[in-house]
Amino acid sequence: MAISDTTGGMDTTAGELHEEHHHGPAKGIGRWLFTTNHKDIGSLYLWFSLLMFLTGGVMALLIRAELFQPGLQLVEPGFFNQMTTMHGLIMVFGAVMPAFVGLANWMIPMMIGAPDMALPRMNNWSFWILPFAFAMLVSTLFMDGGAPNFGWTFYAPLSTTYAPPSVTYFIFAIHIMGASSIMGAINIIATILNMRAPGMTMMKLPLFVWSWLITAFLLIAVMPVLAGVVTMMLMDIHFGTSFFNAAGGGDPVLFQHVFWFFGHPEVYIMILPAFGIISQIIPTFSRKKLFGYASMVYATASIAILSFLVWAHHMFTVGLPLVGELFFMFATMLIAVPTGVKVFNWVATMFRGSLTFETPMLFAIAFVVLFTIGGFSGLMLAIAPVDFQYHDTYFVVAHFHYVLVPGAIFSIMAAVYYWLPKWTGHQLNETMGKLHFWLSFVGVNITFFPMHFIGLAGMPRRIPDYALQFADFNMVASIGAFIFGFSQLLFVWNVIQNVRSGEKATSQVWEGAEGLEWTVDSPAPYHTFSTPPKVD
Amino acid sequence: MSAPNVNAQESYYVPAQSSWPILASFAMFLLAFGAGTTINGLSGKADGTFGVVLLMLGALLMVGILVGWFSHVIHESRAGLYSPQMDRSFRWGMSWFIFSEVMFFAAFFGALFYVRNLAVPWLGGEGDKGVSQMLWPGFTAEWPLMNPPDAAQFAGPRAIVDPWHIPLLNTVLLVTSSFTVTLAHHALLKDKRAMVALWLTATIALGAIFIGFQAYEYVHAYNDLGLTLNAGIYGATFFILTGFHGLHVTLGTLMLIIILLRILKGHFDSRHHFGFEAVAWYWHFVDVVWIGLFLFVYVF
Structure with a gap:
């Protein structure tokens, strides 16, 4: 593979419009406000995501502190509801999704040999909407009547008839962050379809790129549906319509159908890029090619298609017709097949590889094991008759936290540790990384594993107080949450230290790493692949 | 090495720094916050006068940005900066x-x-x-x-x-x-x-x-x-x-x-x-x- 000289000029073509974009970054704050550089924008997304992760994390710790013992100790029940709602919204839309978009921005152009994203100014726009959207969302905490308190799923009529006035700001915040997601996704698709280096055929794409191509399709398909459902809420609240009100012939269940038609693909939006990351990391540290590349691509696509056909498994207890319960139950269980293919391929990649256990690999292996636990509890929840017992209990909370925390979040941590030397040019501090891993691994399991038991025993979610028999496991979960929460400070410290100083990293960084991103210097130059490399 | 006479395939136009996107984000914020306040005012949940001002400011700013940003893009297009790849x-x-x-x-x-x-x-x-x-x-x-x-x-x-x-x-x-x-x-x-x-x-x-x-x-x-x-x-x-x-x-x-x-x-x-x-x-x-x-x- 040829590597391009990245500082070459092409400055004679078009006068003053063609400004000096082939030099280094601009000076001062303006670099970040006005940038069109995919690496700058990737960094902005990642720092923003970290800030939101810590904000949402503080809310999670408030929730766990209240639940440390039965009875009401720290916060008012109303505020508790605002915390569960804001924690969910911030983690989903502010932490996990922007982190993956940040990784996409940084890595996709480098992985496919492109000079930048396809539409660089729109790229900056998609990022800068987010701080404004979240400023607006967080400002609702200080409004009369408090922040949204109806859960991150904002079911009507809790979110319409019985909502605080701040719901209107929540709706508009969702609208503009949706616009951000759609623009980000359009950019990613256009980049992957149009900006690949010569010879980089679709079936040579790194799996992180493939998984993002499919994720971006899901985003464009369902973010508008979310916009539609919040618009119907706005109309019901302020303009007298009756979409979600049976008195006018509407139906509160309609809300749930439209919401989950968005919501189920949304949860795959938060896991497919994670699959892509793990499929990059495991081969590197196994020093083997990924087992079953083509089947990985087809499995990811199958999961995406199935995600449109399973939404009502979130609604088994609302009174669906029997045929609906059966259809959604079997369609949901079908997803276990392509997911099983993926887990099998990861394990088969490691099988007889020469494995080493650097920090990214530790997070990746933990992902495979713990995500699979979350997948299996999902399979249990898919069984309609037993879901009548599990619905809205801590079993559901345990399930989706297993797929989101040691799933999505661990994959993001793994990705950051894996690519950080490429970004900063400094080798990772492995001791700190491993300490962070083990504390997180232990903390996450102490937090969420007991929730399976209290959920099966009947403890409902989103309740600040609970019956005495749930006390011990709740105390354990809260202790785990504080271990997990505070160990993230090690991550923050490690990243900041790595940005500031460290041993010089080589281009390849990791011994077994393959792909275009490892052929450029570490730190990656401000502009890479201004002339496309030739891929054989 | 990027040769001085690169062909169209090889010179994808990456625009220089631009203030349109962040201005547009700010305009969207004004529009959204203003619309929220105005609508809450209309249905009597809060005082909406302040909202109408924000909404109008946001709308004006957004119109200005659309005109400016599109003019900029049209100008670039007329200057021949867009290759067939950009077109795709x-x-x-x-x-x-x-x-x-x-x-x-x-x-x-x-x-x-x-x-x-x-x-x-x-x-x-x-x-x-x-x-x-x-x-x-x-x-x-x-x-x-x-x-x-x-x-x-x-x-x-x-x-x-x-x-x-x-x-x-x-x-x-x-x-x-x-x-x-x-x-x-x-x-x-x-x-x-x-x-x-x-x-x-x-x-x-x-x-x-x-x-x-x-x-x-x-x-x-x-x-x-x-x-x-x-x-x-x-x-x-x-x-x-x-x-x-x-x-x-x-x-x-x-x-x-x-x-x-x-x-x-x-x-x-x-x-x-x-x-x-x-x-x-x-x-x-x-x-x-x-x-x-x-x-x-x-x-x-």
Whole structure:
């Protein structure tokens, strides 16, 4: 593979419009406000995501502190509801999704040999909407009547008839962050379809790129549906319509159908890029090619298609017709097949590889094991008759936290540790990384594993107080949450230290790493692949 | 090594730093925060005066940004900075944007089909669930729903819009406009600029008449038919679908006007006219949505 000289000029073509974009970054704050550089924008997304992760994390710790013992100790029940709602919204839309978009921005152009994203100014726009959207969302905490308190799923009529006035700001915040997601996704698709280096055929794409191509399709398909459902809420609240009100012939269940038609693909939006990351990391540290590349691509696509056909498994207890319960139950269980293919391929990649256990690999292996636990509890929840017992209990909370925390979040941590030397040019501090891993691994399991038991025993979610028999496991979960929460400070410290100083990293960084991103210097130059490399 | 005379494939235009995106984000924030405050004020949940100011500021700023940003892009395009590869990025971008719009309308069509075929019949006692109809035992399911379950809260419409008058006429107008915009495109491909302007003007006129008829129909619905947002689920689905469609036609007409002005200024030729095509695609999209509306909102 040829590597391009990245500082070459092409400055004679078009006068003053063609400004000096082939030099280094601009000076001062303006670099970040006005940038069109995919690496700058990737960094902005990642720092923003970290800030939101810590904000949402503080809310999670408030929730766990209240639940440390039965009875009401720290916060008012109303505020508790605002915390569960804001924690969910911030983690989903502010932490996990922007982190993956940040990784996409940084890595996709480098992985496919492109000079930048396809539409660089729109790229900056998609990022800068987010701080404004979240400023607006967080400002609702200080409004009369408090922040949204109806859960991150904002079911009507809790979110319409019985909502605080701040719901209107929540709706508009969702609208503009949706616009951000759609623009980000359009950019990613256009980049992957149009900006690949010569010879980089679709079936040579790194799996992180493939998984993002499919994720971006899901985003464009369902973010508008979310916009539609919040618009119907706005109309019901302020303009007298009756979409979600049976008195006018509407139906509160309609809300749930439209919401989950968005919501189920949304949860795959938060896991497919994670699959892509793990499929990059495991081969590197196994020093083997990924087992079953083509089947990985087809499995990811199958999961995406199935995600449109399973939404009502979130609604088994609302009174669906029997045929609906059966259809959604079997369609949901079908997803276990392509997911099983993926887990099998990861394990088969490691099988007889020469494995080493650097920090990214530790997070990746933990992902495979713990995500699979979350997948299996999902399979249990898919069984309609037993879901009548599990619905809205801590079993559901345990399930989706297993797929989101040691799933999505661990994959993001793994990705950051894996690519950080490429970004900063400094080798990772492995001791700190491993300490962070083990504390997180232990903390996450102490937090969420007991929730399976209290959920099966009947403890409902989103309740600040609970019956005495749930006390011990709740105390354990809260202790785990504080271990997990505070160990993230090690991550923050490690990243900041790595940005500031460290041993010089080589281009390849990791011994077994393959792909275009490892052929450029570490730190990656401000502009890479201004002339496309030739891929054989 | 990047040679000085790189070919088109190799020199993808990466724009320099730009202040449009962050300004646009700020304008969106003003619009969103202003709209929230204004609407809360309208329904008496909070004081809205401050909101109207923010909303207006946001709208002004956004209009300024749209004009400035698009001018900048047009300027770049005229300066020949966009390679065929850039053109493909724009094409992918516009196609996926239209797909996102399709999904936005799909949410409302989905809601319409759900209430028509499931929710309203269940309220009327159909199916084996035996609970819903106990809420309003006298309720009879029908579509269009003229008598919502709770008449005190939601008085149903007295009548609905007759599909075979204005809506049929509107269908003819929009379908014709899809043909005229295509004729304009064919004329552009042959570099017959006068014909392009003529057919574009015809398209814009048809769009404007359509919007006028829709406005007239809304007034008629409110004043004569009792068909309002408050008229139960039929009014809700009717206005959200036709309303968002009308907004899209309005936007499309504005876009066509810009394209016409650019044609008159001498922009575009038979080989370079992505801006024209993007607007034409958008116009066909609003036309197709209308066919769906005509069939499922008005006729059936």
